[in-house]
Amino acid sequence: MSAGVCGKRVGFEEICGSSSPTSAKRSRCSTFGSLVRSGSDDPVSFLLQMFPDVDPEVVKSVLGEHDNKIEDAIDRLRVLSFSNISERIKSQGLEPTIIGNFSAVPGESATSCSQMSEEEVRSAHTNFCGENITDGSKWVDLFVHEMMSAADLDDARGRAARILEVFERSIITNSKASKELEHASLKEHLQSLLNDNQILKKAVSIQHERHLEQEQKEKEVELLKLVISQYQDQARNLEMKIRILNGISEMGSQILVKIAHQNSLTMMIIIVIVSDNRHSPMVVL
DSSP states (O other), X not given: OHHHHHHHHHHHHHHHXXXXXXXXXXXXXXXXXXXXXXXXXXXXXXXXXXXXXXXXXXXXXXXXXXXXOHHHHHHHHHHHHHHHHHHHHHHTTOOOHHHHXXXXXXXXXXXXXXXXXXXXXXXXXXXXXXXXXXXXXXHHHHXXXXXHHOSSHHHHHHHHHHHHHHHHHHHHHHHHHHHHHHHHHHHHHHHHHHHHHHHHHHHHHHHHHHHHHHHHHHHHHHHXXXXXXXXXXXXXXXXXXXXXXXXXXXXXXXXXXXXXXXXXXXXXXXXXXXXXXXXXXXXXX
Protein backbone atom coordinates (compact mmCIF):
# COMPACT_ATOMS: atom_id res chain seq x y z
CA MET A 1 0.00 0.00 0.00
CA SER A 2 2.87 2.35 0.84
CA ALA A 3 4.49 1.62 -2.50
CA GLY A 4 1.30 2.37 -4.39
CA VAL A 5 0.70 5.57 -2.42
CA CYS A 6 4.29 6.67 -2.89
CA GLY A 7 4.20 5.96 -6.57
CA LYS A 8 0.95 7.84 -7.02
CA ARG A 9 2.23 10.85 -5.15
CA VAL A 10 5.54 10.83 -6.99
CA GLY A 11 3.76 10.60 -10.35
CA PHE A 12 1.43 13.45 -9.37
CA GLU A 13 4.28 15.68 -8.20
CA GLU A 14 6.36 14.92 -11.31
CA ILE A 15 3.46 15.88 -13.59
CA CYS A 16 2.81 19.06 -11.63
CA GLY A 17 6.53 19.87 -11.70
CA SER A 18 7.00 20.39 -7.95
CA SER A 19 10.52 21.25 -6.81
CA SER A 20 10.48 19.65 -3.38
CA PRO A 21 8.05 17.92 -1.01
CA THR A 22 8.34 20.80 1.45
CA SER A 23 7.41 23.48 -1.07
CA ALA A 24 4.57 21.33 -2.42
CA LYS A 25 3.25 20.75 1.08
CA ARG A 26 3.47 24.47 1.81
CA SER A 27 1.68 25.30 -1.43
CA ARG A 28 -1.08 22.80 -0.73
CA CYS A 29 -1.53 24.05 2.80
CA SER A 30 -1.83 27.68 1.71
CA THR A 31 -4.26 26.78 -1.09
CA PHE A 32 -6.44 24.59 1.09
CA GLY A 33 -6.41 27.16 3.86
CA SER A 34 -7.63 29.86 1.52
CA LEU A 35 -10.30 27.53 0.14
CA VAL A 36 -11.56 26.70 3.61
CA ARG A 37 -11.66 30.35 4.59
CA SER A 38 -13.44 31.36 1.38
CA GLY A 39 -15.83 28.40 1.34
CA SER A 40 -18.08 26.78 3.86
CA ASP A 41 -17.20 26.76 7.57
CA ASP A 42 -18.07 23.07 7.73
CA PRO A 43 -14.89 21.05 7.02
CA VAL A 44 -16.92 17.95 6.17
CA SER A 45 -18.81 19.82 3.43
CA PHE A 46 -15.55 21.23 2.10
CA LEU A 47 -13.97 17.75 1.97
CA LEU A 48 -17.06 16.30 0.31
CA GLN A 49 -16.80 19.00 -2.37
CA MET A 50 -13.19 17.98 -3.00
CA PHE A 51 -13.90 14.23 -2.88
CA PRO A 52 -17.51 13.72 -4.02
CA ASP A 53 -16.95 9.99 -4.66
CA VAL A 54 -15.95 9.28 -1.04
CA ASP A 55 -18.57 8.18 1.48
CA PRO A 56 -19.50 11.03 3.89
CA GLU A 57 -19.07 8.68 6.85
CA VAL A 58 -15.52 7.92 5.71
CA VAL A 59 -14.83 11.66 5.42
CA LYS A 60 -16.07 12.25 8.96
CA SER A 61 -14.04 9.31 10.25
CA VAL A 62 -10.83 10.48 8.54
CA LEU A 63 -11.34 14.03 9.80
CA GLY A 64 -11.83 12.73 13.33
CA GLU A 65 -8.72 10.56 13.12
CA HIS A 66 -6.61 13.61 12.21
CA ASP A 67 -8.08 15.87 14.93
CA ASN A 68 -10.04 17.96 12.40
CA LYS A 69 -6.86 18.96 10.54
CA ILE A 70 -7.93 19.71 7.01
CA GLU A 71 -4.51 19.27 5.38
CA ASP A 72 -3.86 15.85 6.89
CA ALA A 73 -7.40 14.73 6.14
CA ILE A 74 -7.00 15.86 2.51
CA ASP A 75 -3.79 13.85 2.15
CA ARG A 76 -5.44 10.78 3.61
CA LEU A 77 -8.57 11.16 1.48
CA ARG A 78 -6.43 11.62 -1.61
CA VAL A 79 -4.72 8.32 -0.85
CA LEU A 80 -8.08 6.63 -0.34
CA SER A 81 -9.44 8.17 -3.54
CA PHE A 82 -6.45 6.98 -5.57
CA SER A 83 -6.78 3.56 -3.98
CA ASN A 84 -10.44 3.39 -5.01
CA ILE A 85 -9.52 4.38 -8.56
CA SER A 86 -6.78 1.74 -8.66
CA GLU A 87 -9.15 -0.93 -7.38
CA ARG A 88 -11.71 0.10 -9.99
CA ILE A 89 -9.06 -0.09 -12.70
CA LYS A 90 -8.00 -3.53 -11.48
CA SER A 91 -11.62 -4.72 -11.43
CA GLN A 92 -11.92 -3.70 -15.08
CA GLY A 93 -8.78 -5.62 -16.01
CA LEU A 94 -6.76 -2.41 -16.47
CA GLU A 95 -4.20 -2.71 -13.70
CA PRO A 96 -1.65 0.10 -13.82
CA THR A 97 1.77 -1.14 -14.82
CA ILE A 98 3.53 1.45 -12.74
CA ILE A 99 2.30 0.05 -9.43
CA GLY A 100 3.91 -3.25 -10.16
CA ASN A 101 7.26 -1.52 -10.67
CA PHE A 102 7.22 0.37 -7.40
CA SER A 103 9.58 -0.69 -4.68
CA ALA A 104 8.48 -1.19 -1.13
CA VAL A 105 11.07 1.36 -0.05
CA PRO A 106 9.81 4.94 -0.45
CA GLY A 107 13.17 6.24 -1.52
CA GLU A 108 13.34 3.93 -4.48
CA SER A 109 9.93 4.84 -5.96
CA ALA A 110 11.19 7.54 -8.32
CA THR A 111 13.90 5.24 -9.63
CA SER A 112 11.38 2.48 -10.25
CA CYS A 113 9.11 4.90 -12.09
CA SER A 114 11.88 6.02 -14.40
CA GLN A 115 12.87 2.44 -15.17
CA MET A 116 9.48 1.49 -16.62
CA SER A 117 9.97 0.14 -20.12
CA GLU A 118 8.38 1.69 -23.19
CA GLU A 119 6.88 -1.70 -24.08
CA GLU A 120 4.89 -1.76 -20.83
CA VAL A 121 3.60 1.76 -21.48
CA ARG A 122 2.62 0.84 -25.04
CA SER A 123 0.96 -2.37 -23.81
CA ALA A 124 -1.10 -0.53 -21.21
CA HIS A 125 -2.07 2.12 -23.74
CA THR A 126 -3.09 -0.55 -26.24
CA ASN A 127 -5.36 -2.16 -23.64
CA PHE A 128 -7.16 1.14 -23.18
CA CYS A 129 -7.29 2.05 -26.85
CA GLY A 130 -8.72 -1.33 -27.75
CA GLU A 131 -11.90 -0.57 -25.80
CA ASN A 132 -14.82 1.45 -26.98
CA ILE A 133 -15.19 3.60 -23.87
CA THR A 134 -18.49 5.42 -23.65
CA ASP A 135 -18.76 5.94 -19.89
CA GLY A 136 -17.30 9.20 -18.56
CA SER A 137 -15.93 7.54 -15.43
CA LYS A 138 -13.90 5.15 -17.58
CA TRP A 139 -12.30 8.07 -19.37
CA VAL A 140 -11.39 9.51 -15.98
CA ASP A 141 -9.91 6.17 -14.95
CA LEU A 142 -8.00 6.01 -18.22
CA PHE A 143 -6.56 9.49 -17.74
CA VAL A 144 -5.59 8.78 -14.13
CA HIS A 145 -4.07 5.46 -15.17
CA GLU A 146 -1.94 7.07 -17.88
CA MET A 147 -0.83 9.93 -15.65
CA MET A 148 0.10 7.50 -12.88
CA SER A 149 2.02 5.39 -15.38
CA ALA A 150 4.00 8.36 -16.77
CA ALA A 151 7.75 8.31 -16.09
CA ASP A 152 8.25 12.07 -16.47
CA LEU A 153 6.53 15.22 -17.65
CA ASP A 154 7.21 14.60 -21.35
CA ASP A 155 5.83 11.08 -21.03
CA ALA A 156 2.75 12.49 -19.31
CA ARG A 157 2.24 14.98 -22.12
CA GLY A 158 2.58 12.25 -24.73
CA ARG A 159 0.12 10.05 -22.87
CA ALA A 160 -2.30 12.97 -22.52
CA ALA A 161 -2.02 13.67 -26.26
CA ARG A 162 -2.72 10.01 -27.04
CA ILE A 163 -5.71 10.01 -24.68
CA LEU A 164 -7.09 13.14 -26.33
CA GLU A 165 -6.57 11.58 -29.74
CA VAL A 166 -8.38 8.42 -28.71
CA PHE A 167 -11.08 10.51 -27.05
CA GLU A 168 -11.50 12.55 -30.25
CA ARG A 169 -11.75 9.41 -32.37
CA SER A 170 -14.26 7.95 -29.92
CA ILE A 171 -16.39 11.10 -30.07
CA ILE A 172 -16.21 11.16 -33.88
CA THR A 173 -17.08 7.46 -34.07
CA ASN A 174 -19.95 7.76 -31.61
CA SER A 175 -21.17 10.93 -33.30
CA LYS A 176 -21.01 9.26 -36.71
CA ALA A 177 -22.83 6.20 -35.39
CA SER A 178 -25.40 8.42 -33.73
CA LYS A 179 -25.89 10.41 -36.94
CA GLU A 180 -26.17 7.22 -38.98
CA LEU A 181 -28.72 5.87 -36.51
CA GLU A 182 -30.62 9.16 -36.59
CA HIS A 183 -30.44 9.19 -40.40
CA ALA A 184 -31.74 5.63 -40.55
CA SER A 185 -34.49 6.51 -38.09
CA LEU A 186 -35.46 9.60 -40.10
CA LYS A 187 -35.35 7.59 -43.32
CA GLU A 188 -37.60 4.94 -41.78
CA HIS A 189 -39.91 7.64 -40.46
CA LEU A 190 -39.99 9.29 -43.90
CA GLN A 191 -40.79 5.96 -45.55
CA SER A 192 -43.55 5.44 -43.02
CA LEU A 193 -44.91 8.91 -43.78
CA LEU A 194 -44.77 8.18 -47.52
CA ASN A 195 -46.67 4.93 -46.99
CA ASP A 196 -49.22 6.73 -44.86
CA ASN A 197 -49.47 9.40 -47.55
CA GLN A 198 -50.17 6.78 -50.21
CA ILE A 199 -52.81 5.19 -48.02
CA LEU A 200 -54.31 8.62 -47.36
CA LYS A 201 -54.36 9.40 -51.09
CA LYS A 202 -56.16 6.13 -51.79
CA ALA A 203 -58.62 6.83 -49.01
CA VAL A 204 -59.26 10.34 -50.34
CA SER A 205 -59.72 9.00 -53.87
CA ILE A 206 -62.17 6.35 -52.66
CA GLN A 207 -64.00 8.93 -50.58
CA HIS A 208 -64.18 11.28 -53.58
CA GLU A 209 -65.62 8.52 -55.76
CA ARG A 210 -68.16 7.67 -53.09
CA HIS A 211 -69.05 11.36 -52.81
CA LEU A 212 -69.60 11.58 -56.57
CA GLU A 213 -71.73 8.43 -56.47
CA GLN A 214 -73.71 9.89 -53.60
CA GLU A 215 -74.28 13.12 -55.52
CA GLN A 216 -75.38 11.14 -58.58
CA LYS A 217 -77.78 9.10 -56.47
CA GLU A 218 -79.16 12.25 -54.89
CA LYS A 219 -79.76 13.72 -58.36
CA GLU A 220 -81.50 10.53 -59.43
CA VAL A 221 -83.65 10.63 -56.30
CA GLU A 222 -84.63 14.25 -57.01
CA LEU A 223 -85.50 13.32 -60.59
CA LEU A 224 -87.57 10.37 -59.41
CA LYS A 225 -89.36 12.59 -56.93
CA LEU A 226 -90.21 15.00 -59.77
CA VAL A 227 -91.48 12.17 -61.98
CA ILE A 228 -93.53 10.74 -59.12
CA SER A 229 -95.03 14.17 -58.48
CA GLN A 230 -95.98 14.44 -62.16
CA TYR A 231 -97.51 10.97 -62.10
CA GLN A 232 -99.44 11.86 -58.98
CA ASP A 233 -100.84 14.96 -60.69
CA GLN A 234 -101.82 12.90 -63.72
CA ALA A 235 -103.44 10.30 -61.47
CA ARG A 236 -105.43 12.97 -59.69
CA ASN A 237 -106.57 14.42 -63.06
CA LEU A 238 -107.56 10.99 -64.32
CA GLU A 239 -109.41 10.30 -61.10
CA MET A 240 -111.39 13.53 -61.50
CA LYS A 241 -112.18 12.68 -65.14
CA ILE A 242 -113.32 9.20 -64.10
CA ARG A 243 -115.58 10.69 -61.47
CA ILE A 244 -117.04 13.11 -64.03
CA LEU A 245 -117.56 10.29 -66.54
CA ASN A 246 -119.15 8.15 -63.84
CA GLY A 247 -121.53 11.04 -63.02
CA ILE A 248 -122.39 11.53 -66.70
CA SER A 249 -122.90 7.81 -67.17
CA GLU A 250 -125.15 7.64 -64.16
CA MET A 251 -127.19 10.60 -65.39
CA GLY A 252 -127.44 9.02 -68.86
CA SER A 253 -128.65 5.78 -67.33
CA GLN A 254 -131.31 7.62 -65.39
CA ILE A 255 -132.42 9.48 -68.54
CA LEU A 256 -132.56 6.23 -70.49
CA VAL A 257 -134.62 4.64 -67.74
CA LYS A 258 -137.03 7.53 -67.80
CA ILE A 259 -137.27 7.47 -71.60
CA ALA A 260 -137.85 3.74 -71.55
CA HIS A 261 -140.52 4.14 -68.92
CA GLN A 262 -142.21 6.85 -70.92
CA ASN A 263 -141.99 4.77 -74.06
CA SER A 264 -143.54 1.82 -72.29
CA LEU A 265 -146.43 3.97 -71.06
CA THR A 266 -146.98 5.34 -74.53
CA MET A 267 -147.03 1.85 -75.99
CA MET A 268 -149.49 0.72 -73.39
CA ILE A 269 -151.79 3.63 -74.15
CA ILE A 270 -151.58 2.91 -77.85
CA ILE A 271 -152.35 -0.76 -77.27
CA VAL A 272 -155.37 0.11 -75.11
CA ILE A 273 -156.67 2.51 -77.67
CA VAL A 274 -156.24 0.01 -80.46
CA SER A 275 -157.97 -2.68 -78.52
CA ASP A 276 -160.88 -0.41 -77.67
CA ASN A 277 -161.30 0.50 -81.30
CA ARG A 278 -161.59 -3.16 -82.30
CA HIS A 279 -164.36 -4.01 -79.84
CA SER A 280 -166.51 -0.89 -80.35
CA PRO A 281 -169.15 -0.90 -83.31
CA MET A 282 -168.35 1.04 -86.29
CA VAL A 283 -170.56 4.05 -86.79
CA VAL A 284 -171.64 4.53 -90.38
CA LEU A 285 -172.24 8.01 -91.39
